[in-house]
Amino acid sequence: MKLILILLVLGNLHLVAPDAQGDALFDLRTTLKASPDQLTDWNQNQVNPCTWSKVSCDPNNNVLSVSMSFMGFTGSLSPKIRVLSKLTILSLQGNQITGGIPEDYGNLSSLTMLDLESNRLAGQIPSSLGNLKNLQFLILSQNNLEGPIPDSIASLPNLTSVLLGYNNLSGQIPDHLFHVSKYNFTGNRLNCGFNNTHPCTSGSGDASKKSKAGIIIGVIAGVLVLILLGCFMLFFWRGRHRGYKREVFVDVPGEVDRRIAFGQLKRFAWRELQVATDNFNERNVLGQGGFGKVYKGVLGDNTKVAVKRLTDYESPGGDAAFQREVEMISVAVHRNLLRLIGFCTTPTERLLVYPYMHNLSVAYRLRELKPGEAVLDWATRKRIALGTARGLEYLHEHCNPKIIHRDVKAANVLLDEDFEAVVGDFGLAKLVDVRKTNVTTQVRGTMGHIAPEYLSTGKSSERTDIFGYGIMLLEIVTGQRAIDFSRLEEEDDVLLLDHVKKLEREKRLDAIVDRNLNKKYSMEEVEMMIKVALLCTQGSPEDRPAMSEVVRMLEGEGLAERWEEWQNVEVTRRQEYDRLQRRFDWGEDSIYNQEAIELSGGR
Incomplete structure (x- = not known):
């Protein structure tokens, strides 16, 4: 299978990190008070926003356009979108946005159109808009803006249209604004009109409104042409510079056709x-x-x-x-x-x-701390569990092709300086066509974390990851390893999963929790996390919840129903297991005899 990669030229680096763009746009969604059924594909954890509705990007994933007209927003404008250094069009016409225009919008250095017409904006027009040297269209009509028109706007070199009609503006209009191709200052207390030298509009109001659609279409068409031209020149450049492919590609010895693109x-x-x-x-x-x-x-x-x-x-x-x-x-x-x-x-x-992950891995923080290093508190453990689930949910349900990690465990979940979970080590991962439910390979992974169906058949799917995630949840709660032979001394189960199941049946959950927490945790939350873990580690992969369901359960939605359903099935299965237990003698040879056996072989 040929590698599925993004081919980017080394020189065209991202000027703004995708996560900064996504964070800024999601903050805009929040401050605008978008309803739950609006912008539903704006995923806060999907840090590259270029697949979101109402957002357009260039080939390098820089946000170029945000257009959300007539959507009924009632909130305010977020200053955080100042980081969108490549944004050319911001159109929020026809909403009910309140508050002022943030001074930070003067940092949108690439902006060519700012359209905030027909809202409820108040306050003064920021003088910082005079920093927008590429601005061509300033459309702020039909708001509640007041005060003077900043002189800085008059000095914008590319300005061709200024529509400020029907606000509460007052004072002098900078003379230069009367020389732009299209202007409208009607419905304010400005020095224009019947008793002044200049008219308040460069044409009739109707003509102005009719021309506006043409302006918008023209700008959008221009941007699209630039994008297409950029793509054409990119491929042309690559064709002309095949002799310099070492600057763009890493060639894999022995495989002429498989080249890894590292442009970004x-x-x-x-x-x-x-x-x-x-x-x-x-x-x-x-x-x-x-x-x-x-x-x-x-x-x-x-x-x-x-x-x-x-x-x-x-x-x-x-x-x-x-x-x-x-x-x-x-x-x-x-x-x-x-x-x-x-x-x-x-x-x-x-x-x-x-x-570099400052706090290393979850496994290190649970079991390998040096003297003086802080133990993971319960609140941090909950956040780690949820962050890991969200990362796996993205791999399984938002990637195309989807990705199976195949080695989910506490050692492969890293922690940044804020103890946020970061899923790493994709050395065993598999890309899977979304039309396929599983992929057959030789078994790879760490014993104790491997799902039973993968171990017996070699067939892995996203449900094998969910099993590993369930084991990791038990590691987070107990602080123990997936396989621990020291438990044999106490006549307990070697496998952590079996050990927890036994204590859960005996209603001895207090004996499960990591002693390093010193009883500083919520027993109700411990029960919730153990229940989620046991649902994720069911023997049949079809019975395990999807990662999106796991995220919802960790957030407090739907766990009770799934747990009750599982309990009914588990009683029947336990009875069958006890019957087989009496029939067969499971000798010690069937017990795994290494705590972390790494299985090797081809994929």
Whole structure:
């Protein structure tokens, strides 16, 4: 299967991080008071907004246009959209927006049209709009704006249309505004009209209104033409520069047709990463996986990074793991998924560079703390559980093709400086056609986290991830490992799942919770999380909830109904299990005899 990647030219880097754009637009949705049935595809956790309705972007995922006219908004304008440095059109005509025009809108340096007509805006026109040197159309008619027209607006070099009619504006109109192609100051207390030198409008009101649609269509058409022209020039440039493909692509030895596009990422020099990691000093090792080690590094600008090095590049699957991680990150962009900063390739090396996660992994914070380091409190554990669920929900339900992680566990959930969960390590992940329900491979993963159907048949699906997620929830609640032989000394189950099920049946949930919490938790919330975990780890994959359902249950919706349904089924299954238990003798040979067995083999 050919890699599904985003082909971007190295020189065309994003000027604004997708997460900053998404955050700003979602804040605008919030301040405008959009109703629950409006802008339903604006997902707060889907940080790239270029697939959202009412939003248009250029080929580099920079937001170009936001058009939301006549939608009945009653809120106010968000100042946070100042980060949209490439925004050319902002159209919110015909709503009932209140408050003022934020001064921050003067930072929208690429803006060519600002259309806020027919709202309930009040206050003065910000003088900062005079910073919009590319502005051509300023349309603020039929609001409650007051005060003078700022002199700074008159000096805008590209202004061709100023429509400010029917407000409460007063004072002098800068003379230069009477020389633009289209203006309308009617219905204010300004120095124009019957007793003044200049008329209040450059034409009849009707003509002005009729021309406005043409202006909007013309601007939008112009933007679309620019986008198409940009795409054409991009492909033309690539065609003319095939001889320089080393600057754009990483060629995989032995596979001429499979090239990884890294245009949006930084290409690091080998020497740069060697210096950053102190020559890959063992003291800087953060972790080790099936295909290499991860090192802590500090770049020349003091940025902390994590460098993943494929130490055995020539081994079977080594280069495939490198390609896979890049492929997954090219497809999936989400605040709860680990993002890639850059890469380095040599004839014998493959390295990936990620942001450094200051608080390492959930597994580390649960079980490997050094003296003096803080234990994860219950509120943080709840936030980690929900953030991880949202990241997996995005992989399963919002990516096309969808992505199966195949190694969900506490060790692969990282924590940033704010203890927000970030799902990482896509070395075992699989891209899956949305029309397929599962994919058959040799089993890979960590024992204790592997779903039973995957272990027995080799068939994985998003439901295998959900099983692993359920085990991870139990790790979060108990602080224990998925497999722990020390429990044999107390005649308990080696598998954490079986151990928790037994204590849940005995109504001894207080014996489940991590002792490091020192009883500082809500027993009701503990019960809720354990119930979600047990629903996720049901033996039949069809019975497990989808990740979107898991998110809703963690947010307090729908758990009681699912739990009651499961309890009825579980009683029947338990009776059947007891019958088989009496019939067969399960010897010790059937027990897994390694705490974290890494299974290897082809995918």
